[in-house]
Amino acid sequence: MAPGRYPASARKTKTDNTSKIATWNVRTLQQKGKLENVVKEMERMKLNILGLAEVRRKGAGSMKLGRKTLIYSGGHTHERGVGILFDVTTAKSLGSWCPISDRIVIAKLIAKPLNLGIIQLYAPISDSEDVEVENFYEEIEKAKGYLKNPRTP
Numbered sequence: 818m819a820p821g822r823y824p825a826s827a828r829k830t831k832t833d834n835t836s837k838i839a840t841w842n843v844r845t846l847q848q849k850g851k852l853e854n855v856v857k858e859m860e861r862m863k864l865n866i867l868g869l870a871e872v873r874r875k876g877a878g879s880m881k882l883g884r885k886t887l888i889y890s891g892g893h894t895h896e897r898g899v900g901i902l903f904d905v906t907t908a909k910s911l912g913s914w915c916p917i918s919d920r921i922v923i924a925k926l927i928a929k930p931l932n933l934g935i936i937q938l939y940a941p942i943s944d945s946e947d948v949e950v951e952n953f954y955e956e957i958e959k960a961k962g963y964l965k966n967p968r969t970p
Contacts (some may be wrong), residue, residue, distance in 0.1 A: 819895065820907050822833050824921070825966030826922045836865040836866060836907065837862070837863060837864045837865050837866075837912065838864065838865065838866040838867075838868070839862065839866075839867055839868070840866050840867070840868035840869070840870065840937070841855070841858075841867060841868070841869055841870070842869075842870040842871050842939075843869050843870065843871055843872060844853055844871050845871060845872070845895075846869070846872045846873060846874060846900075846921050847874075850895060852882065852887075853882075855867070855869070855902065855929055856882050856883065856885055856902070857918050858904060859904070861914070865903070865904045865906065865907045866901060866902070866903055866904070866907055866933075866935065867901070867902040868897060868900075868902075868935070868937035869889075869901065869902060869937065870899055870937070870939040870970045871897065871898060871899075871939060872889050872891065872898040872899060872900045873895045873896060873897070873898050874891040874895070874898050874900070875891050875892070875893065875895060875954075876891055876892060876969070877889060877890045877891065877916035877922075879914075880956065881967050882902075884904065884905040885902055885903065885904060885905070885908070885953070886903045886905075886908035886911070886922060886947065887900055887901070887902050887903075888900060888901050888903075888911075888916075888922060889901075889916075889922065889924035890917065890918065890919060890921065891919050892918075892919035896919070897919040897920055897939055898919050898939070899919070899920060899922045899937045899938060899939050900930065900937065901914075901922060901924055901935060901937050901960060903924075907926065910926045910927050910928060911924060911925075911926060911927075912925040912927040912932065912969075913925045913969050915960075915963050915969075917959055917960050917963075918956050919939075920938055920939045920940070920941075920953060920956065921936065921937070921938045921939075921953075921956050921960050922936075922937050922938075922945040923935065923937075923960045923963055923964060924937075925969060931965050934964035936957070936960050936961075936964070938953075938957070938960075
């Protein structure tokens with residue numbers, strides 16, 4: 818057999834275990850057609866996970882958008898808000914998620930060899946009040962604690 822040649826049984830098959838992840842400050846999902854546009858862009862870019870900032874939705878929840886799943890966390894008004902959009906394959910791995918605040922949402926994905934934690938956040942602007950910035954960092958610590966807790970799936 819020539820150098821660099823291998824019998825068919827010895828060839829290694831490359832498996833693609835990569836995920837494409839991105840974030841986008843969408844500025845709002847309240848405008849008509851905006852959410853559909855975000856889904857189309859996610860498909861065009863062939864993304865598996867898309868973190869969203871400034872979704873401006875009230876409360877927290879999840880919804881199906883065709884073959885995509887959106888989880889989001891907002892406040893009492895149509896300000897701030899964050900979300901994570903998953904493709905159909907990744908959504909099947911979603912073990913749990915937790916809305917921390919209108920600035921932070923976290924998701925736990927069941928994966929092998931290790932589970933994956935995702936934190937999507939929307940940080941306060943640089944000239945925000947010190948109290949708001951301190952609260953934000955406290956919320957990040959709370960999110961990290963959730964991800965470290967073995968009792969949450």
